[in-house]
Amino acid sequence: METWRFIDFGPVDIRNMMAMDEAILKGDGGNTFFFWTPKKSIILGFFQKAELELNLTNCKDYTITRRISGGGIAFSDDRGRQINYGVVETIGNELLPLDIIESYKQICGVIIDALIHYGLNAGFRPINDVVINTPYLNTGIRSKKISGNAQTRWEGKLLQNGTLLLDFDIKEMLRILNTPKEKFLDKKIASIEEGLTWLDRELGEKLDMEDIKDVMKRKFEERFHIKLKTGKLNAKEINITNSLLPKYYSHEWVFR
Amino acid sequence: MPFLKALNVESKTKQGIHKSKGGLIRSFVTVEKGNIKDIEISGDFFLFPEEALFKILEQLKGTQANREEIQKSIERIYEKERIQSPGTLPSDFTESIMKALEA
Numbered sequence: 001m002e003t004w005r006f007i008d009f010g011p012v013d014i015r016n017m018m019a020m021d022e023a024i025l026k027g028d029g030g031n032t033f034f035f036w037t038p039k040k041s042i043i044l045g046f047f048q049k050a051e052l053e054l055n056l057t058n059c060k061d062y063t064i065t066r067r068i069s070g071g072g073i074a075f076s077d078d079r080g081r082q083i084n085y086g087v088v089e090t091i092g093n094e095l096l097p098l099d100i101i102e103s104y105k106q107i108c109g110v111i112i113d114a115l116i117h118y119g120l121n122a123g124f125r126p127i128n129d130v131v132i133n134t135p136y137l138n139t140g141i142r143s144k145k146i147s148g149n150a151q152t153r154w155e156g157k158l159l160q161n162g163t164l165l166l167d168f169d170i171k172e173m174l175r176i177l178n179t180p181k182e183k184f185l186d187k188k189i190a191s192i193e194e195g196l197t198w199l200d201r202e203l204g205e206k207l208d209m210e211d212i213k214d215v216m217k218r219k220f221e222e223r224f225h226i227k228l229k230t231g232k233l234n235a236k237e238i239n240i241t242n243s244l245l246p247k248y249y250s251h252e253w254v255f256r
Numbered sequence: 257m258p259f260l261k262a263l264n265v266e267s268k269t270k271q272g273i274h275k276s277k278g279g280l281i282r283s284f285v286t287v288e289k290g291n292i293k294d295i296e297i298s299g300d301f302f303l304f305p306e307e308a309l310f311k312i313l314e315q316l317k318g319t320q321a322n323r324e325e326i327q328k329s330i331e332r333i334y335e336k337e338r339i340q341s342p343g344t345l346p347s348d349f350t351e352s353i354m355k356a357l358e359a
Contacts, residue, residue, distance in 0.1 A: 046306045049298040052282065072279070072300035100304075100342045127278060127302070127342045153304055 005029060006217065006228035009036035011080070014043055015065045015248040016241075020233065022068055023240035024088045025152075025159040033220050033228060034086045035213055038076040039063065042176065045071040045150065050255050055178045062176065065248050066256075067161065069152035071128070074163060075176065081167035081200065083213060087160045091153065095224055104128045104151060106223070107160050111147050113219035114164075114212065120202055122146070130164075132197055144197035164216075165198035166209060267293055272356030278302055278343025281352040287321045297352070301344045308337035312349070321357055326350050 009017060017036050024032055041063040044050060047070050054064075054073075067074075076082055087107050092098045096106055104127060111130045115122035125131045128149045136142035149162035170189050200206050221228055233241065247253045272283045279301035286294040295316050303309055315329045330346040333339065 045300050047298050047303070047309060048300060049282075052298060068306065070279070070300070070302035070306060100302075100340055104342075151302070152306065 002226045003229045004031040004033060004224070004226045005231040007032065007034040007230070007232060008213070009034060011037045011039060014038050014041040014063055014076075016245065018043065018065050018067050019241045019244040019248045020237070021086055021159065021161065022244055023233070023237045024086065025068075025154050025157060027234065027237035027240050029088075029231075029234050029237050031089045031226075032087070032231075033217070036084050036086070037080060037209075038074075038082065038084055039080075040078045041065075041076045043067050043074040044254070045069065045073065046152075048073065051178075053178055055176055059176050064254055066254050067150065069150040069159065069161065071150035072148070073177070074148065074150075074161075075173050076163075077169040077172045079167050079169060081165075081198075081206075081209065083164040083166065083209060083216070085162055085164075085216070088157055089224075090156055091158050092156065096158070100151065101126050103158060104149060104160070107151075108147070108149055108162070110216055110220045110223055111162070111164055113223065114216045115146070115199075117215050117219070118199070118203060118207075128162075130162075132202055142194070144195060146197050146199065146202070164212070165196075166206075166212070167200045168196065168198045170196070269294070270356045270359040272352045272354065272359055274348060274352035274355055276301060276344040276348035278341060278348075281344070281348060283349075283352040283356040285321075285353055285356040287357065290321055292316050292319050292321050292326075292353075295353070297349065301341060301348075303339060303341040303344065305337065305339070308333060308339050311337055316353075323350060323354055326353050 044066040089096055096103055105124045108124050108130050112122045121133045123131055123133055129145045130147035131143040132146050133141045133143050147162055147164045151158055151160040170192050217228055267286045267288045269284050269286045274281050280299040281301055282298050284296040295313055312330055312333045315333050319325050319329045327350045330349050334346050
């Protein structure tokens with residue numbers, strides 16, 4: 001059975017993490033599945049503008065950077081209950097099709113399989129969301145997003161990043177976003193709670209994050225019919241990372 | 257009066273917002289003498305390769321500020337750069353820009 005690399009970067013400064021993320025994509029370390037735990041931070045999508053999206057005066061104690069993939073803000077509060085993952089894989093094979101949405105679906109499947117393992121009715125919502133489906137009234141299904149994902153591609157490989165929310169501070173998110181001041185904050189929070197959810201809330205208990213990561217690892221191995229072996233960045237990746245660090249720390253990149 | 261409008265050299269940046277299935281597209285457009293003078297696009301959409309968006313913006317500068325020409329410019333770069341943008345079509349960018357022009 002093929003062996004792919006696994007790395008758990010642990011708690012990390014997201015500027016360093018985004019440099020390593022890009023280095024894994026552009027390096028020669030092979031197919032890799034990795035986790036990290038962001039400190040209090042905001043990651044902008046490639047096409048977003050910080051001053052439009054954020055209430056910058058309220059973001060003073062946040063580390064802010066930008067990633068190389070599109071999509072929306074990835075916000076991490078200081079609760080630290082988020083599992084962030086990255087995947088670098090060659091595309092255009094039977095396990096990972098070239099089609100963008102199909103490839104999202106395949107990798108998001110790892111998260112879905114893990115959530116199903118915990119008894120939740122999880123599913124994929126194109127383009128790039130994992131949702132929890134619950135019966136709603138008598139008529140239908142309500143889908144709440146529990147995981148957001150973003151993908152980019154480079155020379156026959158894809159890089160997908162995503163987050164699985166275990167807990168989430170909606171009030172704090174509203175504070176840092178540049179959303180118009182609402183008169184009824186509770187109402188706003190209630191409406192977000194209808195479209196967004198997190199694992200602790202769905203399960204009614206706080207599971208150990210390491211256990212959930214182990215389940216995800218196992219589901220990843222099953223889905224891609226491979227064995228994960230813990231490794232680290234190689235010399236070339238470290239060189240690329242070092243050359244990329246100034247970008248992720250720069251005002252020009254973050255506030256362009 | 258169109259004559260007076262044409263003489264008006266003062267240009268102001270206008271904003272348009274359009275939501276595609278792939279995300280929000282914000283356009284900031286400055287028009288001068290009927291042509292796009294300056295344009296910026298931001299949002300939470302996806303587009304590969306990402307840098308191709310800058311090529312779209314370059315192509316749009318100097319383009320006549322009407323729907324047909326804008327759409328043609330965007331489609332040209334989509335083809336040339338083999339752009340893929342899940343949930344977002346060239347016409348979604350055009351729509352966002354038109355909303356700015358009509359703002």
